[in-house]
Amino acid sequence: MRGSCRPNNPRDRTVCMTNCPTLIVTVGLPARGKTYISKKLTRYLNWIGVPTKEFNVGDYRRECLKIYKSFEFFRPDNEEGVKIRRQCAMSALNDVRQYLSVEGGQVAVFDATNTTRDRRGTIMKFAEQNGFKVFFVESVCEDPEVIAQNIVQVKLGNPDYMNCSSEEAIEDFMERIKCYETSYQPLDEDLDSDVSYIKIMDVGRRYLVNRVVDHIQSRIVYYLMNIHITPRSIYLCRHGESDLNIKGRIGGDSGLSSRGKEFAKHLRSFLEEQKIKDLKIWTSQMKRTIQTAECLGVPYEQWKSLNEIDAGVCEEMMYEEIQEHFPLEFALRDQDKYRYRYPKGESYEDLVQRLEPVIMELERQENVLVICHQAVMRCLLAYFLDKTSHELPYLKCPLHTVLKLTPVAYGCKVESVYLGVESVNTHRDRPENVNVQRSTEDALQTVPAHL
Amino acid sequence: MAAIHKKPCTASKSSTESKRTDLKSNEKKGSWAYYMTNSPLLIVMIGLPARGKTYMSKKLTRYLNWIGVPTKVFNLGAYRREAVQSYKSYDFFRHDNEEAMKIRKQCALVALQDVKTYLSEEGGQIAVFDATNTTRERRTLIVNFAQENSFKVFFVESVCDDPEVIAENIMEVKVSSPDYPERDRESVMEDFLKRIECYKVTYQPLDPDKHDMNLSFIKVINVGRRFLVNKVQDSIQSKIVYYLMNIHVHSHSIYLCRHGESLHNLEGRLGGDSGLSERGKKFAVELKAFVKEHNLFDLKVWTSQLKRTIQTAEELGVPYEQWKILNEIDAGMCEEMTYAMIEEKYPEEFAMRDQDKYHYRYPGGESYQDLVQRLEPVIMELERQGNVLVICHQAVMRCLLAYFLDKGADDLPYMKCPLHTVLKLTPVAYGCKVEMFDLKVEAVNTHRDRPLIKVKTPPPMFRRNSFDPLSTKDQIKRPRMYSMGNFSPPPTLPPPAFASTRISEGIESVQREVSVQ
Numbered sequence: 025m026r027g028s029c030r031p032n033n034p035r036d037r038t039v040c041m042t043n044c045p046t047l048i049v050t051v052g053l054p055a056r057g058k059t060y061i062s063k064k065l066t067r068y069l070n071w072i073g074v075p076t077k078e079f080n081v082g083d084y085r086r087e088c089l090k091i092y093k094s095f096e097f098f099r100p101d102n103e104e105g106v107k108i109r110r111q112c113a114m115s116a117l118n119d120v121r122q123y124l125s126v127e128g129g130q131v132a133v134f135d136a137t138n139t140t141r142d143r144r145g146t147i148m149k150f151a152e153q154n155g156f157k158v159f160f161v162e163s164v165c166e167d168p169e170v171i172a173q174n175i176v177q178v179k180l181g182n183p184d185y186m187n188c189s190s191e192e193a194i195e196d197f198m199e200r201i202k203c204y205e206t207s208y209q210p211l212d213e214d215l216d217s218d219v220s221y222i223k224i225m226d227v228g229r230r231y232l233v234n235r236v237v238d239h240i241q242s243r244i245v246y247y248l249m250n251i252h253i254t255p256r257s258i259y260l261c262r263h264g265e266s267d268l269n270i271k272g273r274i275g276g277d278s279g280l281s282s283r284g285k286e287f288a289k290h291l292r293s294f295l296e297e298q299k300i301k302d303l304k305i306w307t308s309q310m311k312r313t314i315q316t317a318e319c320l321g322v323p324y325e326q327w328k329s330l331n332e333i334d335a336g337v338c339e340e341m342m343y344e345e346i347q348e349h350f351p352l353e354f355a356l357r358d359q360d361k362y363r364y365r366y367p368k369g370e371s372y373e374d375l376v377q378r379l380e381p382v383i384m385e386l387e388r389q390e391n392v393l394v395i396c397h398q399a400v401m402r403c404l405l406a407y408f409l410d411k412t413s414h415e416l417p418y419l420k421c422p423l424h425t426v427l428k429l430t431p432v433a434y435g436c437k438v439e440s441v442y443l444g445v446e447s448v449n450t451h452r453d454r455p456e457n458v459n460v461q462r463s464t465e466d467a468l469q470t471v472p473a474h475l
Numbered sequence: 476m477a478a479i480h481k482k483p484c485t486a487s488k489s490s491t492e493s494k495r496t497d498l499k500s501n502e503k504k505g506s507w508a509y510y511m512t513n514s515p516l517l518i519v520m521i522g523l524p525a526r527g528k529t530y531m532s533k534k535l536t537r538y539l540n541w542i543g544v545p546t547k548v549f550n551l552g553a554y555r556r557e558a559v560q561s562y563k564s565y566d567f568f569r570h571d572n573e574e575a576m577k578i579r580k581q582c583a584l585v586a587l588q589d590v591k592t593y594l595s596e597e598g599g600q601i602a603v604f605d606a607t608n609t610t611r612e613r614r615t616l617i618v619n620f621a622q623e624n625s626f627k628v629f630f631v632e633s634v635c636d637d638p639e640v641i642a643e644n645i646m647e648v649k650v651s652s653p654d655y656p657e658r659d660r661e662s663v664m665e666d667f668l669k670r671i672e673c674y675k676v677t678y679q680p681l682d683p684d685k686h687d688m689n690l691s692f693i694k695v696i697n698v699g700r701r702f703l704v705n706k707v708q709d710s711i712q713s714k715i716v717y718y719l720m721n722i723h724v725h726s727h728s729i730y731l732c733r734h735g736e737s738l739h740n741l742e743g744r745l746g747g748d749s750g751l752s753e754r755g756k757k758f759a760v761e762l763k764a765f766v767k768e769h770n771l772f773d774l775k776v777w778t779s780q781l782k783r784t785i786q787t788a789e790e791l792g793v794p795y796e797q798w799k800i801l802n803e804i805d806a807g808m809c810e811e812m813t814y815a816m817i818e819e820k821y822p823e824e825f826a827m828r829d830q831d832k833y834h835y836r837y838p839g840g841e842s843y844q845d846l847v848q849r850l851e852p853v854i855m856e857l858e859r860q861g862n863v864l865v866i867c868h869q870a871v872m873r874c875l876l877a878y879f880l881d882k883g884a885d886d887l888p889y890m891k892c893p894l895h896t897v898l899k900l901t902p903v904a905y906g907c908k909v910e911m912f913d914l915k916v917e918a919v920n921t922h923r924d925r926p927l928i929k930v931k932t933p934p935p936m937f938r939r940n941s942f943d944p945l946s947t948k949d950q951i952k953r954p955r956m957y958s959m960g961n962f963s964p965p966p967t968l969p970p971p972a973f974a975s976t977r978i979s980e981g982i983e984s985v986q987r988e989v990s991v992q
Contacts, residue, residue, distance in 0.1 A: 217701075230704065230705045231704040232702070232704075233701065233702040233703075234701045234702075235701065239856065239859055245717075246713070246716075246717045246720075249704065249707060249716065249717075250713055
């Protein structure tokens with residue numbers, strides 16, 4: 025994709041995918057996955073460099089109406105309820121305007137039911153007045169099992185139902201859905217033929233896409249068509265300890281140390297124990313991940329895009345050597361580790377771009393084990409755990425540890441499994457002194473121990 | 476992207492590893508494709524005549540071959556033209572013309588046999604069956620055929636009721652079709668419209684709600700105004716859908732040129748990040764005049780992130796976007812050297828590059844193969860956009876040109892992309908028109924021809940592969956030669972795995988009919 029170069033020109037930084045800001049509007053009855061879609065979409069767009077923010081009208085309503093009593097609030101004949109809900113929507117739209125027009129956001133996701141043509145008309149007028157494009161994402165689902173599963177997973181933990189039992193909550197929520205059903209006007213092929221939208225039916229079994237007008241909308245559609253809610257887990261781990269790891273050198277393409285080989289064996293036992301259904305295994309094209317996978321005795325696939333970050337002129341050096349030969353570079357890296365690009369090498373920012381197809385494929389797949397490298401693993405982790413670019417380069421990804429990510433509700437559960445084989449520590453924290461004039465001692469303050 | 480091919484590991488080769496490598500070498504060539512889809516895929520077009528089926532088939536095939544998935548189009552019209560040497564009129568297509576119906580069905584069966592040969596024996600991964608396929612009966616036949624052979628099926632239906640679009644379509648493509656060699660436009664239009672009417676009578680569109688709800692398909696409505704996507708099964712189908720949603724039919728042009736001559740160019744040095752020479756700056760000025768002269772309205776300008784393209788764009792005085800992936804091929808250790816220096820310092824590398832310029836990767840750098848992979852998003856974006864001017868570099872421009880002009884990996888590294896010349900690509904009918912504009916500013920020649928003595932050895936640098944762009948042209952098979960009254964014997968069919976003898980029955984019954992004549 026477009027990348028930003030090192031100069032600090034802000035114009036070069038932001039990715040301009042669209043001429044004017046886009047307002048994504050969700051449409052659908054409660055418990056149809058609108059918030060799930062909003063959050064995932066927001067995460068993905070931010071990840072590919074498009075400043076995006078979601079605005080959940082339910083949150084506004086909770087601010088306004090401190091205590092939720094019951095579904096009666098949502099009855100269409102509850103005048104006061106209707107008034108408050110309308111106010112909340114307006115308030116949210118105002119914040120949207122603030123974000124897109126003033127704060128430099130590019131996409132805003134307006135997460136609400138928006139089930140009536142009237143409400144959607146209001147939003148479209150608002151967008152027109154402010155020069156925003158509108159794209160609707162409607163989720164239609166009549167499968168009672170899916171809806172029930174949804175309610176259990178997300179609604180029960182919702183602040184609205186803090187003080188109820190599960191049965192009470194479910195009952196109330198079903199009544200709430202009924203309140204919307206009578207006035208629901210789904211997007212219509214004929215009546216809404218001029219509107220840009222995607223209609224997702226039965227959790228992705230079928231899609232109707234109308235009038236996609238630009239690149240960002242086509243990316244959104246492509247992304248939405250690739251995500252699913254089938255339960256599965258993603259396993260992330262690094263290669264076993266390598267010979268260069270032991271020497272404290274970065275990069276290169278060395279083989280496994282004896283402890284690394286030990287780890288591969290333990291990994292094999294771990295997988296056998298876990299009895300994972302239809303597990304796919306991915307590695308990079310570097311020796312150390314391939315050797316790790318070889319020990320597993322099952323088919324695996326190699327991805328060039330999973331290769332470790334290219335450290336350019338610093339490949340195969342120890343941190344001490346980098347400090348000796350390139351003290352300025354070393355300091356600049358500590359100042360902005362995410363954007364810093366090794367001379368003739370890559371930055372974390374470049375890595376993120378290169379990993380986009382991997383992430384898209386991870387979204388499509390079910391159970392996958394990715395055997396990769398420290399910087400790469402940090403990026404993948406940051407995507408799934410919604411970490412910022414500040415946190416990303418300092419995420420802890422120790423050797424010989426498997427992280428199991430299981431999507432749950434609106435996020436991801438993480439379980440860390442240390443496979444009991446000793447290894448060196450390759451994690452280097454940000455030192456206190458990042459000044460280019462700093463002493464060698466200050467620079468090497470956080471370098472982990474090695475041979 | 477993903478690759479099953481493994482580079483020969485210098486680590487000890489375990490038996491499983493060598494077994495796996497053997498397995499892979501027996502596998503289909505496009506190993507990346509293997510990862511994307513395990514079984515071959517049959518894409519089946521559906522739609523009345525003049526709905527853009529062949530256009531989509533060709534573009535899709537081009538794109539899939541480009542990303543390394545061996546794909547071929549099987550156009551039923553071509554088979555029909557072989558069987559019925561001269562086309563008389565639309566009467567042939569009347570659904571009550573029994574004789575013609577038999578011939579048409581026979582052609583379909585023969586085409587499907589060729590599909591089977593391509594996918595099962597010739598290493599093809601995807602076959603695009605380009606025909607109207609408007610009846611449920613025909614589609615059921617195809618689905619059964621696919622099932623017997625363990626192919627996946629994905630339908631692409633084009634539905635269009637905009638009479639203007641249809642008329643334009645007919646004018647652009649049908650008028651020059653072999654079916655109408657000497658007719659004038661009006662009578663072509665008239666005959667063709669009547670032909671369409673013949674199909675309309677029996678047209679059964681895909682029904683997503685009942686009859687066809689378990690089929691995988693995309694319905695393209697009114698040239699991409701709307702899409703209905705049903706049951707996408709895997710990555711390659713999702714990529715196909717994404718691609719179809721990004722192409723469009725309205726006219727636009729892509730302008731490709733290199734940066735102005737650079738200081739390194741003058742010295743004969745590769746790569747690097749030098750600025751423009753005096754003549755290069757002059758070119759930028761001429762480019763600005765060119766843009767103005769051609770009234771390029773709403774033109775987008777893209778550059779790489781290297782100085783020389785940026786400086787060229789700066790002169791244009793219009794907003795432009797920088798793409799890192801448009802950067803020139805990375806020559807690794809050979810960066811900033813001249814060819815003479817490389818030959819002296821790394822004679823082996825120099826020779827290897829000439830042997831297989833496409834796959835050869837500079838030590839510490841990239842290969843054309845890597846470049847092609849990295850340029851994929853640019854290509855998708857170019858399909859989407861309107862008028863774009865891409866100011867890039869020699870190797871990059873060769874890749875983009877190869878994509879639009881349907882060249883394969885063999886020709887790609889030797890395409891001529893001189894400095895100070897703008898190439899204008901305009902899509903027409905089923906291809907691309909190229910116009911070359913020399914902006915008349917002198918520059919060095921940076922082109923190195925293919926060496927005369929080419930040793931055909933297996934690609935030495937076939938490591939860490941992604942994929943090989945294939946050219947569609949090499950793949951379009953000539954349909955079997957036969958004409959009325961001269962049928963070739965039916966192809967010997969292996970005993971079907973499933974108890975379906977419809978295909979063989981079909982051929983035999985037609986055979987009998989003809990001999991009675």
